[in-house]
Amino acid sequence: EDQVTQSPEALRLQEGESSSLNCSYTVSGLRGLFWYRQDPGKGPEFLFTLYSAGEEKEKERLKATLTKKESFLHITAPKPEDSATYLCAVEAAGNKLTFGGGTRVLVKP
Amino acid sequence: SAVISQKPSRDICQRGTSLTIQCQVDSQVTMMFWYRQQPGQSLTLIATANQGSEATYESGFVIDKFPISRPNLTFSTLTVSNLSPEDSSIYLCSVGTDEQYFGPGTRLTVT
Numbered sequence: 691e692d693q694v695t696q697s698p699e700a701l702r703l704q705e706g707e708s709s710s711l712n713c714s715y716t717v718s719g720l721r722g723l724f725w726y727r728q729d730p731g732k733g734p735e736f737l738f739t740l741y742s743a744g745e746e747k748e749k750e751r752l753k754a755t756l757t758k759k760e761s762f763l764h765i766t767a768p769k770p771e772d773s774a775t776y777l778c779a780v781e782a783a784g785n786k787l788t789f790g791g792g793t794r795v796l797v798k799p
Numbered sequence: 800s801a802v803i804s805q806k807p808s809r810d811i812c813q814r815g816t817s818l819t820i821q822c823q824v825d826s827q828v829t830m831m832f833w834y835r836q837q838p839g840q841s842l843t844l845i846a847t848a849n850q851g852s853e854a855t856y857e858s859g860f861v862i863d864k865f866p867i868s869r870p871n872l873t874f875s876t877l878t879v880s881n882l883s884p885e886d887s888s889i890y891l892c893s894v895g896t897d898e899q900y901f902g903p904g905t906r907l908t909v910t
Contacts, residue, residue, distance in 0.1 A: 724899065733891050733901035734842070736800070777841060785830055785896050786857075789841040 692717040692782050694790035703797045706767050711793045713778030714760040723761050724787060725754050726777040734777055737763075768797045801826055801894050803902035811908045812882050819878045820905045822892035827872035830896075833865070836889040836904070845890075848875050882909045 697712045715723065722741050726734035738747045740756040747754050751772060753764040763776055775794045779787040802825040812818050822831065833845040845865055846854045854867040868876045879886050889904040 722897065726901075731904075731906075733803075733903045736895075736898055736900055739897055779842075781899075784847065784855075785899070786832070786844055786847060787842075787893075787899060789843070791841045 692780055692788040694778055694780055694788055696776075696778050696790035696793050698793060699791065700794045701796070703765075703768050703795065705769055705797055705799050708764070708766045708768070711763040711765070711776055711778075711795070712760060713763070713790055715778075715780045715790075716759075717780045717782050717788070719782055720780060721783065722781040723756055724779040724781065725752075725761070725763055726779065728775045728777055728792070737776075765795070768795070770797045770799050773797045800898065801828065801900045803892060803894060803900060805892060805902040805905050807905060808903065809906040809908075811910060814882055814884065814909060816882055817878055817880045818882065818907055819876050820890050820892075820907075822875045822877070822902055824873045824894050828894040829872070830894065831869065831875045832893045832899070833867065833875075833877045834891045834893060834901075836891060838887070842891065845877070879907065882907075884909045 693716045695714050722739045725737040728734045738754040743758045751766045755762045775792045777792045779789040804823045806821045831848045834842040845860045846856045848854045848867045848869040850869045866878045887909045891904045893901045
């Protein structure tokens, strides 16, 4: 059974204080690892898909990396508007996603 | 990217009744997915809906409780039947393959 574990569950940062979120996974035949941002009361917003170990993708202050067992989402010099829940998901077969529990990020000014 | 809308955005329903949720996409897609997000939890896949065939349900979800229709390549409905308070959740549809996009969700409260 595919499993995704995210840590920490919650993260409080000062504005400008860079940090990393972890997503560890076990899956038979990884087809892709997805990162999403979810704001309260809204659907998840697509950020990145990573396909193979060593791959990196960036978007503004966010950078996602992938190894064979885990992925990291690095937030560089975060701003209050980066406050959200960040979700990680893996795709094994049939385009079906298995999600982790998420990391709630709060960036204080 | 796909633009996805859902109706209703929220509803409060009585125990024992049913709610049908609509999902509309701005482009034709082969596969649509329905997810549930229980309060404070992450997303769990309910079923995959392909046009022209029966939906495929994940373990723990059954067709009698969550019937799905997929009449064309841009539209799907999910019905949550015989509602109980445990069904209070956000229900989301999604589409896509390499980039999977989600609708805004339908917040269901069962009283």
